[in-house]
Amino acid sequence: MGFIAAMRAIDVKDGKGPVSSLFISSDIPRPAPKAGEVLIKIECFGLNRMDLGQRSGNYLVPPQAGRILGVEFSGTMEVHDVEGEEDVFVIGDEVFGPTYGGAYAEFVSVSTKMLIHKPKEISWEVAAGIPETWIAAIQAMYFVASFAPGKSILWHAGASSVSIVGIQLSKAHGASAIYTTVGSSSKVESCKDLGATLLEVTGGKGVDMIVDFIGIALDGKIVIMGLLSGSKVPDGLDLQVFVKKRIAIEGSRLRSRGTDYQMKLRDKLVQMALPKFVNGTFQIPVEKVFNWKDIQEAHALMEGNMTKGKIICMVE
Numbered sequence: 001m002g003f004i005a006a007m008r009a010i011d012v013k014d015g016k017g018p019v020s021s022l023f024i025s026s027d028i029p030r031p032a033p034k035a036g037e038v039l040i041k042i043e044c045f046g047l048n049r050m051d052l053g054q055r056s057g058n059y060l061v062p063p064q065a066g067r068i069l070g071v072e073f074s075g076t077m078e079v080h081d082v083e084g085e086e087d088v089f090v091i092g093d094e095v096f097g098p099t100y101g102g103a104y105a106e107f108v109s110v111s112t113k114m115l116i117h118k119p120k121e122i123s124w125e126v127a128a129g130i131p132e133t134w135i136a137a138i139q140a141m142y143f144v145a146s147f148a149p150g151k152s153i154l155w156h157a158g159a160s161s162v163s164i165v166g167i168q169l170s171k172a173h174g175a176s177a178i179y180t181t182v183g184s185s186s187k188v189e190s191c192k193d194l195g196a197t198l199l200e201v202t203g204g205k206g207v208d209m210i211v212d213f214i215g216i217a218l219d220g221k222i223v224i225m226g227l228l229s230g231s232k233v234p235d236g237l238d239l240q241v242f243v244k245k246r247i248a249i250e251g252s253r254l255r256s257r258g259t260d261y262q263m264k265l266r267d268k269l270v271q272m273a274l275p276k277f278v279n280g281t282f283q284i285p286v287e288k289v290f291n292w293k294d295i296q297e298a299h300a301l302m303e304g305n306m307t308k309g310k311i312i313c314m315v316e
């Protein structure tokens, strides 16, 4: 990748470290779009759990990501040089989307296959908080778990940004029951408002689809999207239950997938959810918007595990 100028971006002192190692650097090379990519001037970016892992050096960063954090943004198209896409995106368009990395910056270079036009009804702040969790939840439910109406589903960490999406998608698409677990009582009501039932009973049947790891029904599917509780299973885990109940387990990871696959997910998001963002059916709760100068405070808020929505930073 060539570089044409410097820009400001959030960097991590010594490459990895605690919250206090985050700072705005003024001499980060501005990315030059490669074939199929456009340059976006960023208005806002969303924080994600994986940013904490990447900052502290405990996360497997895909090779396309680069060293600057940030996997989702909203902004304006600044440079456009993609053949055949002239009618779809033009300079000055307001867009949002996921990126492999680099969104904690003034500019990011992304494939047009991952871009979405921002409807005028959606603010920069809200748009920046949509891509990662909505696309990841769509991937887990439809591409990995083949969710279908009438199935029951359990979303662990129900107030997490991914589960906030999953609960709403499950409700909109005819789940017979939506269960969730939460780590504190303050999160209970927000999950119920979205349509979830707190996990108490399953009528002895179990649930058909679990987006994590817990008791499950016959022919159930477990989708592992994250490793917040660690990657090791306890000693003595008896695999019999997997055989007896014909359980399938599958890992789901968005960030390492190619642009053609991401384009299919983007298209599904646009078709399935974008109109419902505009008419207010789907909620995108934003916990707090920070000026990016306060990035340390923003990361500390996420580390506190008390949020019930997205943390967004505005690039000033």
Ligand SMILES: NC(=O)c1ccc[n+]([C@@H]2O[C@H](COP(=O)([O-])OP(=O)(O)OC[C@H]3O[C@@H](n4cnc5c(N)ncnc54)[C@H](OP(=O)(O)O)[C@@H]3O)[C@@H](O)[C@H]2O)c1
Pocket: 048, 049, 050, 132, 133, 136, 157, 158, 159, 160, 161, 162, 163, 181, 182, 183, 184, 187, 224, 225, 226, 227, 228, 229, 230, 252, 253, 254, 255, 302, 305, 306, 307, 309
């Ligand atoms: N595979 C993918 O493509 C993909 C994409 C996006 C996100 N993810 C993963 O999905 C997970 C949620 O992400 P998010 O952005 O929705 O996070 P988030 O909004 O920050 O919420 C995370 C919640 O998880 C719970 N939690 C935190 N630490 C935990 C621990 N050690 N053990 C058990 N629960 C813990 C807490 O809720 P409680 O207090 O209720 O327990 C916390 O509020 C992360 O693991 C993330 O990496 C995966």
